[in-house]
Amino acid sequence: MAEEITIPGWKKWLEDIGEQVSFFIRFIKNIFVGGFEWSEFVRQCYEIGYRSMMLVGITSFIMGVVLILQLRPTLVEFGAASMLPKTLSVSFVREIGPVIIAIICAGKIASSIGAELGSMKVTEQLDAMDVSGANPLQYLVVTRILATTIMVPFLSVIGDVIGLFGGFLALNLRDHISLSLYATKVLASLDYTDFLPAFIKTIFFGLAIGFVGCYKGFHSSKGTESVGLAANSAVVTASLWIFVIDAIAVQITSLLFYK
Amino acid sequence: MEEKEAVAEPKEKKTHDKNEVVIEIIHLKKSFGSKDVLKDINLTVHSGENVVVLGRSGQGKSVTIQCIVGMLIPDGGTLKVFGEEVADLNDKELKELRMKIGFLFQSGALYDSMTVRENMEFPLTRVLKLEDQGEIDKRVEEVLEAVGLAEAIDKMPSDLSGGMRKRAGLARTLIIKPEIMLYDEPTTGLDPITSREISQLILDMQKRYKTTSIIITHDMECARITADRVVIMDDGEYIAQGSFDELHKSKNKLVQSFFKDIS
Numbered sequence: 001m002a003e004e005i006t007i008p009g010w011k012k013w014l015e016d017i018g019e020q021v022s023f024f025i026r027f028i029k030n031i032f033v034g035g036f037e038w039s040e041f042v043r044q045c046y047e048i049g050y051r052s053m054m055l056v057g058i059t060s061f062i063m064g065v066v067l068i069l070q071l072r073p074t075l076v077e078f079g080a081a082s083m084l085p086k087t088l089s090v091s092f093v094r095e096i097g098p099v100i101i102a103i104i105c106a107g108k109i110a111s112s113i114g115a116e117l118g119s120m121k122v123t124e125q126l127d128a129m130d131v132s133g134a135n136p137l138q139y140l141v142v143t144r145i146l147a148t149t150i151m152v153p154f155l156s157v158i159g160d161v162i163g164l165f166g167g168f169l170a171l172n173l174r175d176h177i178s179l180s181l182y183a184t185k186v187l188a189s190l191d192y193t194d195f196l197p198a199f200i201k202t203i204f205f206g207l208a209i210g211f212v213g214c215y216k217g218f219h220s221s222k223g224t225e226s227v228g229l230a231a232n233s234a235v236v237t238a239s240l241w242i243f244v245i246d247a248i249a250v251q252i253t254s255l256l257f258y259k
Numbered sequence: 260m261e262e263k264e265a266v267a268e269p270k271e272k273k274t275h276d277k278n279e280v281v282i283e284i285i286h287l288k289k290s291f292g293s294k295d296v297l298k299d300i301n302l303t304v305h306s307g308e309n310v311v312v313l314g315r316s317g318q319g320k321s322v323t324i325q326c327i328v329g330m331l332i333p334d335g336g337t338l339k340v341f342g343e344e345v346a347d348l349n350d351k352e353l354k355e356l357r358m359k360i361g362f363l364f365q366s367g368a369l370y371d372s373m374t375v376r377e378n379m380e381f382p383l384t385r386v387l388k389l390e391d392q393g394e395i396d397k398r399v400e401e402v403l404e405a406v407g408l409a410e411a412i413d414k415m416p417s418d419l420s421g422g423m424r425k426r427a428g429l430a431r432t433l434i435i436k437p438e439i440m441l442y443d444e445p446t447t448g449l450d451p452i453t454s455r456e457i458s459q460l461i462l463d464m465q466k467r468y469k470t471t472s473i474i475i476t477h478d479m480e481c482a483r484i485t486a487d488r489v490v491i492m493d494d495g496e497y498i499a500q501g502s503f504d505e506l507h508k509s510k511n512k513l514v515q516s517f518f519k520d521i522s
């Protein structure tokens with residue numbers, strides 16, 4: 001009993017991992033218990049998807065513009081200015097788009113889910129729901145995680161399109177290229193091995209963002225300051241997860257497609 | 260079941276036709292880390308009875324009622340509700356038990372993303388799984404009427420005052436017509452007049468819905484109004500019980516200290 005003051009860090013860490021695994025299992029189970037919360041799910045999709053669109057759009061646009069401006073001098077030096085659309089589209093669709101957009105979503109969505117559920121925890125709303133015999137996991141967690149899992153890929157597709165359009169405008173600052181030529185070049189340089197693996201990994205990014213936000217909110221402790229902590233650690237952990245998933249995804253895709 | 264000082268034997272028989280035991284707690288223990296919060300709690304609550312628990316802050320009053328609904332698992336002893344050991348229930352049985360228990364949180368714990376109406380509907384649609392909107396509306400209006408909040412039905416919780424929020428919380432727990440009500444400090448943080456109204460409301464609800472209640476409070480006025488029986492808790496044990504007047508006359512110093520402000 002006396003050692004409770006100094007629980008070693010690794011032990012806490014292992015406990016936390018165990019807790020996360022069990023939370024994930026409960027999430028999966030609760031998808032399939034009867035009475036899916038459709039209206040809350042739709043509301044969350046709207047909150048998460050629609051309300052992040054502006055932010056994702058602006059960031060992607062700027063990324064597209066900036067990438068062209070950065071790539072241009074180097075490619076021109078090698079006499080490969082005509083490669084600009086291809087270079088941009090491959091790098092944007094495969095890697096930069098999904099990761100940047102996921103990080104933006106981690107900042108916006110994971111933190112807001114963490115803060116919302118954290119404050120529900122602090123004000124005993126989660127306990128009240130649980131004790132009343134309702135199922136907070138089904139109502140709050142399943143809907144939010146599924147909403148992010150669907151909306152983050154959707155946002156990245158939109159972000160890709162806007163980013164590539166930003167690239168087109170940036171190209172036209174120096175050269176002249178028509179939109180139809182640009183689109184043809186972009187489409188010709190992309191095939192399903194660029195798009196599909198990237199799309200699949202954004203599904204996992206979405207899952208991680210929703211899961212981490214919900215987990216941190218549900219497991220925040222009961223002081224007011226813990227709401228901020230929950231939001232903060234949701235962003236940090238979700239961002240970390242995104243890079244880990246990205247690293248794994250790159251390994252898998254390069255094994256499968258780019259021999 | 261020894262009591263350090265049995266001030267008087269509870270005489271609940273006189274007021275209750277059914278003498279069924281609803282909650283039975285024997286030698287209940289609970290500790291957090293090395294801190295023993297509940298050491299030896301013994302309490303029997305009969306059907307239709309209002310039991311008020313008094314005790315200084317941090318004595319484990321909230322922990323006791325959290326054990327009753329299975330939010331916390333006791334370390335030892337027995338805790339039976341409707342004759343069933345709460346710690347042994349599986350998820351489904353626990354859920355069924357919770358449907359019979361109303362738990363009023365100190366803050367009211369209203370869902371603040373929903374209007375008052377949606378708050379009331381939530382347990383009806385999610386717990387009782389009612390589908391008939393007419394029936395739902397009827398019950399929502401009826402319960403809000405009962406707590407005097409009919410005109411606040413479309414407000415958000417953030418637009419309600421503390422007293423209104425507590426009433427709304429009460430309405431939301433009462434709407435599923437629980438057989439047991441657990442009140443955690445129902446009047447704390449309210450002015451004396453509103454406190455008295457809430458206490459009166461608790462009494463009315465007991466009469467109207469025939470609920471069995473445990474009421475945790477520091478408010479002696481609330482205890483006087485609502486209690487059929489008062490239990491005093493100190494240092495992880497229940498040290499005295501009896502009717503309000505019996506305890507009022509007690510010679511025990513600690514018991515006295517609760518009643519000293521009352522003429």
Ligand SMILES: Nc1ncnc2c1ncn2[C@@H]1O[C@H](COP(=O)(O)OP(=O)(O)OP(=O)(O)O)[C@@H](O)[C@H]1O
Binds near residue numbers: 315317319320321322
């Ligand atoms: N979940 C928990 N984890 C750890 N300690 C807890 C937990 N819940 C309660 N405690 C501790 O148990 C003790 C009793 O808490 P409890 O909330 O039951 O007191 P209380 O009698 O209700 O006091 P108050 O009148 O102030 O509400 C406190 O010291 C508290 O720190």
Ligand SMILES: [Mg+2]
Binds near residue numbers: 320321322443
């Ligand atoms: Mg308490």
